Amino acid sequence: MRHRYRGLIVAAGVVATVAAGGGLTAWAGWSAGSSTATTARSGRVPTMEPPRAEISGKSPKIEWDAVRLSADVPVDRYVVIRIQGSAREEVCRTTGKSCRDAGAPAGGTLTYIVHATMGTYWIGEDSKPSNAVVVPGPKTLSAQQNEVTAVARPAPSSKIASTPSATASRGSEPADDVPDAPDPKPAGEPAPTVAPEPSTSSSAAPDGGSSASGGNSTTQPLGTN
Amino acid sequence: MYRWRILVTVATVVGCAVALGNAERPTGVSAQETVLTMSGEGPRGSGHYAFAISGTTPKDLFPGATRKIELTFANPSTAALRINRVRGRLTATSKAGCRPVASNLTIKDYRGRLPVLVRPLSRKTAGSLTIFMPRSVADACQDATFDILLTGDATKAAR
Secondary structure (H helix, E strand, C coil), rough: CHHHHHCCCCCCCCHHHHHHCCCHHHCCCCEEEEEEEEEEEEEECCCCCEEEEEEEEEEEEECCCEEEECEEECCCEEEEEEECCEEEEEEEEECEEEEECCCCCCCCCCCCCCCEECCCEEEEECCCCCCCCEECCCCHHHHHEEEEEEEHHCCHHHCCCHHHHHHHHHHCCCCCCCCCCCCCCCCCCCCCCCCHHHCCCCCCCCHHHHHCCCCHHHHHCCCCC | CCCHHHHHHHHHHHHHHHHHCCCCCCCCCCCHHHHCCEEEEECCECCCCCCCCEECCCCCCCCCCEEEEEEEEEEEECCCCEEEEEEEEEECCCCCCCCCCCCCCEEEEEEEEEEEECCEEEEEEEEEEEEECCCCHHHHHHHCEEEEEEEEEEEEEEC
């Protein structure tokens, strides 16, 4: 009897080992589901350094340093905005690193800001303003007619309605239609000594009078600067 | 009398063995990964099993960018698992104006071989989910965090 008892215990041990190994649990059919959260992060369009403005020829030329989202990802475009007093007007939208503001109102003191864009809607924050420049002479439209960049994207009419220069820049043509702007000087006459005033430039000081009223510089007589 | 004693002993031993076989054991799955649910009932009993999916966290998404979420499956149970389906779903973002919709971030289908066999008490890295940020992504989605729910279905693999 004792012998038989021992045999049964051994048998039970074998069964237990098999069961512990999963043999019995394998009988149960089951399925499992899992849900786990993970995350992804987006970047942002960097804020640009202030652009640099200078009078080149008869119109302002604006340059800036390129920015990138990451080492190998450049931004899509740069948008340059002219600031005259409290008025803002987009003057360039380009993939390059400079542009010319052919529609700049003569005689006005201007600064520029720039921001980068990416995709359809991503817009970077505006840079700080550039140095100020003063556009020479009131009659530079003939020199502007071939400049297409500034004509491409007129600002909303509410911003520029009273700006004759902007009106001129909206149209692709030429500015031979400036008869109403009295021009005491012939078109080809050298620009007055309205140098870029680099020394005064660091401040983005608004151009007091002309800006508040919308900056009608082309209709102003010479020397209002 | 002896016979009854023997039967009781055997039954007890077998019962303990079954309980041991069903017990879940830790596998070193980190807390971040262990949002899991699962239970299964079979025709001959019930069990409580689980597996975990974890994914890498892509960064620096931008309009037009494509990234991969590499996936790892952890199986803390004592039975081998067969992962049959894996999906990702955008559930939330950290910015109010950035809605969790496909026009802001698209989660594509699992890429990799299915099913994925994961041995008991082990982990396996296999496959990925591709995510794509369309050029139409909203401006509010700059510098945002996107929450992506990873889900999967598994069955016990045949032994």
